[in-house]
Amino acid sequence: MLGFNILKLLSYLFLVLFLMQPDVAHATQAHSYPEGLYVHQLAHFFFILSMATFIYWLRERGLSRDKGWRLLQYCALCFILWNADAMLAHYLESQEGLFVTREQTTLDAVLIASGGHTAETLIYYFAKMDHLFCVPGIIFLYAALRCFLAKARGDRVK
Amino acid sequence: MILPLFPIWLIDFAGSSLMIIFSFLCVHLAMRLFNQDRENAVWIYFLWITSALAVFAISRGVGHVVKDLLIMSGRKDIWTILQPYSGAFNTMTFVLVASITLFFERVWQINQTILRDKQALQDSHGQILYLNRHLEDLVMERTRELRKSENKYRRIFESSRDMILVTDQDGQILEINPAGTDLLGFSKEKVENNACSFKHFFLRQEIWDRIVEELLAKGYVSDLETELIGPEGNVIHVLLSGSVECLLPDNGDTFDVVQTTDHHDVKEFFHFLVKDITRRRAMEQQLLQADKLASIGQLAAGVAHEINNPLNIILGYTQFLIKHESEGTDRYEDLRTIEKHVRACKNIVADLLSFSRSTRTRKQQIDLHECIKEVINVISQQFELDQVRISTEFDSRVPTMILDGGKIKQVFMNLFMNAKHAIGKDGLITVKTLYDQDAGQVEVRVEDTGCGIEPQNLSRIFDPFFTTKETGKGTGLGLSVSYGIIKEHGGEIKVESEPGKGSVFIVSLPVNQ
Numbered sequence: 134m135l136g137f138n139i140l141k142l143l144s145y146l147f148l149v150l151f152l153m154q155p156d157v158a159h160a161t162q163a164h165s166y167p168e169g170l171y172v173h174q175l176a177h178f179f180f181i182l183s184m185a186t187f188i189y190w191l192r193e194r195g196l197s198r199d200k201g202w203r204l205l206q207y208c209a210l211c212f213i214l215w216n217a218d219a220m221l222a223h224y225l226e227s228q229e230g231l232f233v234t235r236e237q238t239t240l241d242a243v244l245i246a247s248g249g250h251t252a253e254t255l256i257y258y259f260a261k262m263d264h265l266f267c268v269p270g271i272i273f274l275y276a277a278l279r280c281f282l283a284k285a286r287g288d289r290v291k
Numbered sequence: 292m293i294l295p296l297f298p299i300w301l302i303d304f305a306g307s308s309l310m311i312i313f314s315f316l317c318v319h320l321a322m323r324l325f326n327q328d329r330e331n332a333v334w335i336y337f338l339w340i341t342s343a344l345a346v347f348a349i350s351r352g353v354g355h356v357v358k359d360l361l362i363m364s365g366r367k368d369i370w371t372i373l374q375p376y377s378g379a380f381n382t383m384t385f386v387l388v389a390s391i392t393l394f395f396e397r398v399w400q401i402n403q404t405i406l407r408d409k410q411a412l413q414d415s416h417g418q419i420l421y422l423n424r425h426l427e428d429l430v431m432e433r434t435r436e437l438r439k440s441e442n443k444y445r446r447i448f449e450s451s452r453d454m455i456l457v458t459d460q461d462g463q464i465l466e467i468n469p470a471g472t473d474l475l476g477f478s479k480e481k482v483e484n485n486a487c488s489f490k491h492f493f494l495r496q497e498i499w500d501r502i503v504e505e506l507l508a509k510g511y512v513s514d515l516e517t518e519l520i521g522p523e524g525n526v527i528h529v530l531l532s533g534s535v536e537c538l539l540p541d542n543g544d545t546f547d548v549v550q551t552t553d554h555h556d557v558k559e560f561f562h563f564l565v566k567d568i569t570r571r572r573a574m575e576q577q578l579l580q581a582d583k584l585a586s587i588g589q590l591a592a593g594v595a596h597e598i599n600n601p602l603n604i605i606l607g608y609t610q611f612l613i614k615h616e617s618e619g620t621d622r623y624e625d626l627r628t629i630e631k632h633v634r635a636c637k638n639i640v641a642d643l644l645s646f647s648r649s650t651r652t653r654k655q656q657i658d659l660h661e662c663i664k665e666v667i668n669v670i671s672q673q674f675e676l677d678q679v680r681i682s683t684e685f686d687s688r689v690p691t692m693i694l695d696g697g698k699i700k701q702v703f704m705n706l707f708m709n710a711k712h713a714i715g716k717d718g719l720i721t722v723k724t725l726y727d728q729d730a731g732q733v734e735v736r737v738e739d740t741g742c743g744i745e746p747q748n749l750s751r752i753f754d755p756f757f758t759t760k761e762t763g764k765g766t767g768l769g770l771s772v773s774y775g776i777i778k779e780h781g782g783e784i785k786v787e788s789e790p791g792k793g794s795v796f797i798v799s800l801p802v803n804q
Contacts, residue, residue: 169375176382176389183389190396209392234296238365242296251292261299264306271313271344278320278337285327285334 170227177216177223184209184216201280204273211270215263222260225253232257300359307352314348317341330409332402340391347384354381454529454565462490462499465560474567476522489563494518494526506535506561516568530566535559577785580750584774587755595643602640606633642768643755652695652779659692659699659733659800660685663722666703670711678717681707688726689733692802698776702784705769706737706796712760713741713794726802732782735798744788752786 187209196202225231232254236242246254321337328334354377361370422429448455454471458464464487472479481487490499498517505512512533519527537557609630616623667681674681710720723736744752744759751757753774758767777784781801788794 169378173378173382176386180385180389183392187392187395190399194399238363238367240297240300240363242300244294244296246292246294254292254294258294258299262302264302264310268306268309268313271310271317271348274341274344275313275317275320278317278324278341281334281337282320282324282327285324289327 167227170223174220174223177220181213181216184213188213201277201284204277204280208270208273208277211266211273215266215270218260218263218266222257222263225257225260228253300363303355303359307348307355310348311345311352314341314345318345330405332398332405336391336395336398340388343384343388343391347381347388350377350381350384354378453567454563456489456563456565458489458561458563460503460559460561462488462503464489471565474521474527474565475519492519494520502531502533503561506533507559510535519565526569527567528569528572530568531563532565533561533563535561576750580753581778584753584771587771588775591643591755595640598636599640599644602633602637606630606637609633639768642772652698654693654695654780656691657694657696657699659689659694659735660724662694662696662699663703663724663735666700666707667722670704670707674707674711674720677711677715679711679714679720680718681720681722684721684723686724686726686733688728689724690726690802692733692800694780694800695776698779702773702776702798703735703737705773706798709769709796710737710739710741710794713739713743715741731803732799732801735800737796737798738793739795740793743790743792743794744786745790749786749788753784 188206191197191202191206191209197206230247231250232244232246234242234244244254244258318338318341321334321341324334325331325338357373358370358377361367361373448468451468452470454474455466455468456464456471457466463485464482467475467479467482467487469479472482475487475492477487490496493499495518498515502512502515512531515531517529517531519529521527537559609626613623613626613630616626663683663685667683671681707720714720718740720740721736721738723738725734725736727734748757748759753770754767755771756767757771760767774784777798777800783797783799785797785799786794787797
């Protein structure tokens, strides 16, 4: 029942976000360049919501007291952080005039901040290292599954 | 500020590779979990989500690596073409992962329902298996319990001193315990042949009809006092309680009589508990008699004492007047008549005092047989004139006893005279003695072949002044006095009689008095 309500809520959210852009409010429309980025960003947002919902369910049912489910909860948290980081990186990437890239075709490629955008460039630089969040996330998932497998074996032996 | 991009590329490359490797390891683990229990919905869910994650990891990892390689190799134009496809596919894959994640709650609920049902099925299966394996033992155990229970109730039924019987509505005896067959005097075989009807044992048939009516109306009868006919035609006083059991002939279910209105073709059975109270009734009668005689005795003693003194004065003055009167005169004769009747009155008073046990008793060691013989010697001659014979059957074991010889002789004199009066002419009086060593008492039976005593007179036979003789032939004090004397010796006097056949007076005297 709760799952159904969440899906319904997300559907309404998408609809509201869509209607909030009056310049694309046509019966049929051409898919211009920024639309792909918006869709991608919204997908990240959807991923964050689903992971947050997942954590909420785990905690509501008291499953997080169990080691396997607790690891799964950490996995979901890592993916939330990864999505937030990715959204930030995509956003900064889409901004004009924050930084430029030189020597892109060599291993000596560098990122040069435009005047007055040092902080944004620095944030973008570290946000680009998003694997630092998603790799621990999947490792937590792996550990959780190992834990479930060990428990399932133990139950079977009993 | 200038920042090198190499660390980003390095992390991209290594991270993408690790993502792909771990995502496939996760698929592998999820597959193993699924293989452990293919009916577990959560494991199926994990298989879905890890598979989606693997696709996502490939899409993203390959996208990143290809991008880096193409840019490094100076083929950015190719990447410009591939980039929208890579981004779109990547978007689709993590939307897929996110969507599957949202199904977790529903999958969990389904799995819990399945587990509950599975557990219930396993429990039922376990119970069925247990029953299958132990059915024989369970049946045996139940049979043992039933046998034990049956034995317990059978013992009660068999060993009960009261009659327990089951009859049908017509009174046909279906089951009866040994106490019942003893009481009614027939064999168990007769019951097995369905040849016994309980209603024929009732002295009054209308009582049986009343019992049946009450049982069918109320379902029970309790503590009904009635009379049954014994094996020798004797009357047995009983206390009867009964209840009804209704039986459905098709399935054998039993239920209460009150519920029978809803059922047709039911068969009623009556269960009776019958207690023989004949002895109790006799004892009650005796107690009643003793109580009555004790009351009369007290009254008689009081009256006798009050009359005795004036009689003594009358007698004294009469004798004084006689002394001063010349013999042969009319006055002398009148005084003699007064003296004679006053003496008669004194004798009656003495008898009353004797009945009420107010006179002194002088007990001494005597031979009871000698005592009886002396009485017989006195009366035998007179009895022989009327062809009344006296025979004796003395028990040689009777010891000497401490009794008031004179009073005991008076008792037997009274009994013999009464027997003679009942016989009239030509008859036999039998005197038997019996020594009961265990009870420590001697029983003397005086049997006659006389006219017997009417049943309605039996309860009054020891009452003072009660007599069946003609007026003037008896005072009605003989048996009362005898009763008083025997009671005074701690004994009992009883009578059994059948009109037309004769009577038996039974005197019981304790030996260790």
